[in-house]
Amino acid sequence: MAIQWFPGHMHLTKKAIQERIKEIDVVIELLDARLPGSSANPMLAGLTGGKPALKVLNKQDLADPARTALWLEHYNSQSSTRAIGLDASMKTPAKALIDACHALAPTRGSMVKPMRVLICGIPNVGKSTLINTLTGKRATKTGDEAGVTKVEQRLVLADGFYLWDTPGMLWPRIIVAKSGYNLAASGAIGRNAFEEEEVALELLDYLIPNYPEMLAARYKVELTPGITDEQLLEEIGRKRGAVLTKGRVNLQKAAEIVIYEFRAATLGRITLETPEEFAQWLAAGRLMDAERQVKKDKIETSRLIKFKKIPRPAKPE
Ligand SMILES: Nc1nc2c(ncn2[C@@H]2O[C@H](COP(=O)(O)OP(=O)(O)OP(=O)(O)O)[C@@H](O)[C@H]2O)c(=O)[nH]1
Numbered sequence: 225m226a227i228q229w230f231p232g233h234m235h236l237t238k239k240a241i242q243e244r245i246k247e248i249d250v251v252i253e254l255l256d257a258r259l260p261g262s263s264a265n266p267m268l269a270g271l272t273g274g275k276p277a278l279k280v281l282n283k284q285d286l287a288d289p290a291r292t293a294l295w296l297e298h299y300n301s302q303s304s305t306r307a308i309g310l311d312a313s314m315k316t317p318a319k320a321l322i323d324a325c326h327a328l329a330p331t332r333g334s335m336v337k338p339m340r341v342l343i344c345g346i347p348n349v350g351k352s353t354l355i356n357t358l359t360g361k362r363a364t365k366t367g368d369e370a371g372v373t374k375v376e377q378r379l380v381l382a383d384g385f386y387l388w389d390t391p392g393m394l395w396p397r398i399i400v401a402k403s404g405y406n407l408a409a410s411g412a413i414g415r416n417a418f419e420e421e422e423v424a425l426e427l428l429d430y431l432i433p434n435y436p437e438m439l440a441a442r443y444k445v446e447l448t449p450g451i452t453d454e455q456l457l458e459e460i461g462r463k464r465g466a467v468l469t470k471g472r473v474n475l476q477k478a479a480e481i482v483i484y485e486f487r488a489a490t491l492g493r494i495t496l497e498t499p500e501e502f503a504q505w506l507a508a509g510r511l512m513d514a515e516r517q518v519k520k521d522k523i524e525t526s527r528l529i530k531f532k533k534i535p536r537p538a539k540p541e
């Protein structure tokens with residue numbers, strides 16, 4: 225089952241961004257450095273309509289540094305995009321960010337023409353935390369849960385420099401199934417909108433070939449060639465004492481352990497996608513989506529034809 229989550233307040237956020245964007249000079253899109261492709265909102269380009277944009281790969285302290293470098297190179301090689309890496313442990317990220325904003329909108333930043341910056345990104349990616357670091361105070365509420373900020377909020381960073389915090393926003397239909405799983409694993413999806421076991425299995429399926437040493441070291445398991453995600457989840461559950469009666473493994477508990485340890489990076493610094501992988505998933509997702517649309521159109525047309533053929537009952541005299 226593909227994961228989808230677009231609660232009502234996200235619909236309102238979309239409208240609020242649409243309104244606000246007219247008076248914005250730079251849009252900062254916060255991406256999760258562990259899943260840069262999947263955490264990029266495909267709706268945003270249409271919403272921000274060609275405004276200068278800066279991509280910030282946040283939570284880089286949790287991500288695989290070699291892969292963060294790959295993603296930054298990928299974005300910075302595109303002429304219209306600027307990207308930098310960041311994390312909450314950096315005490316002075318302000319300079320890098322402010323410099324990047326000035327480079328993108330050189331005529332702004334005075335009292336007369338203030339720099340107006342909008343910060344957007346998926347739920348739980350660290351927007352409010354970054355704003356608090358930038359302003360040097362707990363100006364906005366943060367929390368380790370998707371959907372903490374519910375309405376947009378304006379903050380003053382310095383004279384002539386304004387920032388708008390926005391609620392986390394996803395998009396109405398996630399067409400790349402893998403993105404849905406990666407978003408759920410990262411903590412961007414509300415906890416009632418996905419099955420932990422399914423997400424943990426997808427996560428292990430990716431980690432087995434990509435980060436086998438981390439799995440072996442953390443869970444003290446032997447990754448025999450050909451081991452499946454199901455077998456590994458069971459093994460992890462057994463090692464961690466997540467067992468039910470008659471020695472059956474509590475897979476729900478095992479899944480929660482895996483997801484929690486990925487999120488906290490106790491498993492290690494992991495990135496769930498490379499630029500090439502994501503490009504392939506996106507191409508396949510678009511193809512499937514186009515096929516789905518063709519099918520839908522066919523059903524729709526056949527319904528219309530059938531409808532036309534139904535003889536109307538004669539009106540009573
Ligand atoms: N390790 C790590 N954790 C971070 C970083 N930035 C934020 N966090 C944590 O991520 C969680 C979410 O942070 P918030 O700032 O509330 O995220 P948000 O994007 O404002 O979330 P919503 O308002 O729900 O959309 C909090 O537990 C933060 O402490 C970071 O760079 N590294």
Ligand SMILES: [Mg+2]
Pocket residue numbers: 351352353365366372373390391392
């Ligand atoms: Mg927030």
